[in-house]
Amino acid sequence: MALRANPELIEDLALYGAEDVQKCYNCGNCTATCSLTDAKYSYPRRPMRNLQLGLEKKLESGLEPWLCYYCGECSTECPRGAAPGETMMSLRRWLTSRYDFTGIARLFYRRPRVEIISVVVVALFAGLGFTLFGVFGGSISHYNGQNAFLPSSTIHIFDWCLAALLLAFLLPNCVRMWWFTVGRETLARDRRVRLPASAYVKAVHLLPLHFMTQRRYAKCDRKRPWLVHLVLMLSYVTMLVLIMFFLRDMWSGPRIDWRVHVFGYLASAGLVGATIWALRGRLKKSEVHYQHSHETDWMFLVLLLVVALTGVLQHVLHRSGADAAANVSYVVHLMAVVPMLVLEVPFSKWSHMAYRPLAMYFAALREQLVPVTAVEQAPGGAQAEPVILSRVP
Ligand code: SF4
Ligand code: SF4
Numbered sequence: 001m002a003l004r005a006n007p008e009l010i011e012d013l014a015l016y017g018a019e020d021v022q023k024c025y026n027c028g029n030c031t032a033t034c035s036l037t038d039a040k041y042s043y044p045r046r047p048m049r050n051l052q053l054g055l056e057k058k059l060e061s062g063l064e065p066w067l068c069y070y071c072g073e074c075s076t077e078c079p080r081g082a083a084p085g086e087t088m089m090s091l092r093r094w095l096t097s098r099y100d101f102t103g104i105a106r107l108f109y110r111r112p113r114v115e116i117i118s119v120v121v122v123a124l125f126a127g128l129g130f131t132l133f134g135v136f137g138g139s140i141s142h143y144n145g146q147n148a149f150l151p152s153s154t155i156h157i158f159d160w161c162l163a164a165l166l167l168a169f170l171l172p173n174c175v176r177m178w179w180f181t182v183g184r185e186t187l188a189r190d191r192r193v194r195l196p197a198s199a200y201v202k203a204v205h206l207l208p209l210h211f212m213t214q215r216r217y218a219k220c221d222r223k224r225p226w227l228v229h230l231v232l233m234l235s236y237v238t239m240l241v242l243i244m245f246f247l248r249d250m251w252s253g254p255r256i257d258w259r260v261h262v263f264g265y266l267a268s269a270g271l272v273g274a275t276i277w278a279l280r281g282r283l284k285k286s287e288v289h290y291q292h293s294h295e296t297d298w299m300f301l302v303l304l305l306v307v308a309l310t311g312v313l314q315h316v317l318h319r320s321g322a323d324a325a326a327n328v329s330y331v332v333h334l335m336a337v338v339p340m341l342v343l344e345v346p347f348s349k350w351s352h353m354a355y356r357p358l359a360m361y362f363a364a365l366r367e368q369l370v371p372v373t374a375v376e377q378a379p380g381g382a383q384a385e386p387v388i389l390s391r392v393p
Contacts, residue, residue, distance in 0.1 A: 004056070005053055005055060006054040006055075006056045009051065009059075010051060010052060013087075013090055013094055015109065016091075016093040016110070017089060017093060018051065018083075018086065018087040019086075020086070021048055021051050021082060021087055022082075023080045023081055024045075024078075024084070025080060026049055027045075028045045030075075030078055031044065031074070033074050034068075034074050035073070035219060036067060036069065036216065036220065042064075043064040043065075043067070043068060043088065044064075044088050045084070046064070047059060047062060047065065047088065047091060048084055050062075051091070059091065059094075060098055060180050061181055061184065063181055063362060064088070065088050065089075065091035065092045066092065066358075067359060067360075069217040069226070070085050070089050071085070071221065071222055071225065072085045072287065072291075073220075073222075075288050085289060089292075090294075092352065092355075095177075095355070096109070096347075096349075096351050096352070099177045099351075100176075100347060101173060101176060102347070104346075104347045105346075105348065108296060108343075108348055109348075112294075112296060112299075115296060115299060115348065116295075116299065118343055119343055122339040122342065123335040123338065123339050126337075126338035126339070127331055130150060131331055133150070134150050137151075138150070138151065143330075144318075149327040149330075150327065150330055150334075152247055152248050155247065159244060159247065160244070162337075162338065162341045163244065163341075165341075166342060169346035170354055173351070174358055177355060177358055181366075182366065185369075186369065192371060193370060194369070194370050195365060195368060196370065199364075199365050200365065202368075203364035203365055203368075206360050206364055207358070207360075208357075210356065210360040210361075211356075212237070213230070214229060214230060214233065217229060228274050228277055229274075235268075235269075235271045235274065236304075238266065239268070239271065242267070250264055256319070268311060272312070275301055275304050278301055279305065282297065282298070296348050299344065303336050303340045306336040307340060310329050311333055313326075314330045314333060317329055
């Protein structure tokens with residue numbers, strides 16, 4: 001890979017939050033402090049150096065930013081106040097915009113006002129659309145059953161359409177991530193390494209494993225951030241499964257169906273609790289990883305809190321017999337859900353739910369890279385042992 005330097009990269013990264021990179025004098029204290037780094041994936045000093053040198057392609061093909069979980073220990077130990085933890089966070093934002101084929105992520109990160117306006121416009125359109133649909137198709141005083149303002153069957157179809165739209169945006173970006181980090185190196189005409197197809201199958205279990213547990217995060221010295229993140233993640237996934245597959249059961253009532261509602265209550269408590277915890281931390285700057293908040297971090301948390309609270313509110317109102325108020329709350333809920341799923345998940349901070357487990361998977365794939373010359377020398381080309389080029393703990 002030709003290493004061309006982009007002298008403007010460092011200024012560009014400042015728009016993503018990396019404002020103190022110039023202060024770094026490469027002492028390496030940060031890397032020595034980090035409990036997640038190793039000889040193969042050495043960070044944060046090395047990516048900081050690449051950033052100072054403007055080595056754009058090298059950063060683009062790197063997985064290091066996704067292997068950092070922003071515990072903030074390195075920033076605490078930096079003698080120059082160069083905020084290496086925040087730089088890794090900024091690199092994740094920058095990479096998100098590099099993977100995104102539409103350019104929307106880049107626009108949102110570099111011009112946060114555009115993100116705010118987009119979210120508000122999409123929310124207003126969603127609110128108007130659902131209100132008109134409800135007024136012409138049902139009655140505001142009916143929450144479920146015949147004549148419902150927003151019938152569960154219609155909303156269910158709408159949810160699946162949203163999911164399809166989300167995947168249509170996110171999947172190409174995941175493919176681009178693969179291309180930058182694995183594909184380009186292994187499929188290039190002048191490639192020096194190749195990847196056996198079996199490696200893709202052998203490591204595929206890492207995707208659900210890291211998605212559900214974030215077990216690499218658990219290796220940080222401080223366990224509380226991992227725990228809060230885990231609660232948030234599991235609550236979100238539980239709620240998603242309930243909405244996509246059990247919406248009608250969630251809707252039924254006024255009797256409580258404990259088989260599904262107990263999961264809904266746990267997930268709601270987890271979402272509200274973890275979101276308030278994170279918002280409070282960012283407001284008070286109580287921990288080092290909360291001290292530098294990019295505008296997009298707020299949008300992520302605020303939308304999630306609105307979704308969770310309006311979801312709880314409509315449930316309480318409906319169970320109390322206040323169906324008209326429950327429907328109003330439901331419209332507000334959907335006004336937050338729509339921009340969250342079609343704008344925030346594919347183009348903003350939420351996309352890390354896909355990119356982090358993928359990074360673990362791709363890092364495992366890179367362990368199985370085989371030098372092309374060794375394969376050619378082996379009889380029949382099949383005897384070559386995989387050469388360990390990198391290893392993720
Ligand atoms: S970020 Fe700070 S600790 Fe890390 S190499 Fe630079 S000056 Fe040293
Ligand atoms: S923030 Fe934590 S995990 Fe990330 S590089 Fe710094 S010490 Fe390592």
